[in-house]
Amino acid sequence: MGRWEPNARDRLALAALELFGERGYEQTTVAEIAGRAGLTERTFFRHFADKREVLFSGGVDLRGLLERGVAEAPDTAGPIDAVAAALTAISAVFAERPDFVRQRHAVVEATPELRERELIKLASFASALTDALRQRGVPALAASLAAETGMAVFRIAFQRWAQQTDQKTDLARLIHDSLDELRAMTAGAATEDRVGHRPGR
Template identity: 65%
Template structure:
């Protein structure tokens, strides 16, 4: 093998996800992932700290994207509308990767360690939302509450989006979930046939 391997990161991620799906996360080793990708363990560790991070490696980039989108929202935008801008930005990153997201989430749901790591990722996303809103001048408690609501909206939309029979875009589902939250917050309710 040469020193440089094209698409090594993507090859490792695909091999890991395939193996996790076939054999289970806990039964899969880094050596097996590297071998399946046609790479070495050393190459694996150049790209990922451990086999868990294959599933969570884009979290920092997502937080940066979110922070920029919230900062770029019009100055007159209400905090929840700035959050909507952040949601639009991060949802757009997922749109072409629904099959990968479905497989990834199935692996996460099947493993307690990964479910815990997913919660940490969502908490980090909420912290990024909070800081972005505070940078816009939103008071700390309102920023935190709005950020947590934004993450809840994303989580609900994401779970709907990866459902086997779902065809709507993640962006649309996030907007619909945000509209549902606004309706509930204003004292209305969503009819059962729309849920």
């Protein structure tokens, strides 16, 4: 047996999720998290850059999964389709541990500080998608738009999925339904008059 209990990092992450759920994020000190994990505050900060990050360093590399999802999409797929494929890929990860994901999401939703961190993570996902699309030869503007709207669709679908009490509909389905709705909306919206702006280029 080693000098220390193994999996210090996982123990810290688990203790943090428990305590945040019990007393809330702000009412929990880092020292308390470390204590429950049988470690000290200093060691906590050796594993996580800050108090928030303990909820955002899960085992799975979602960024990589997104990049691969785009890269492996068929050549015939347009930017939006490639992004949709990537989103479908990561939705499988969430589907594996729905209870854990929902518990974590409840804590994040309840705490503005954690929502900020979540948003910047999602923004970095969008950035990864953009890069992956550009590698497929997609022009910069189209790549950014597909990536950002893709993540917007994901956020909305995930929100709906997490709110479900009955877990009736799976995440991939919600993503594709939302994407279809978006297609219908953008198609349906005629090129109306634009206030004070003349078209052309």
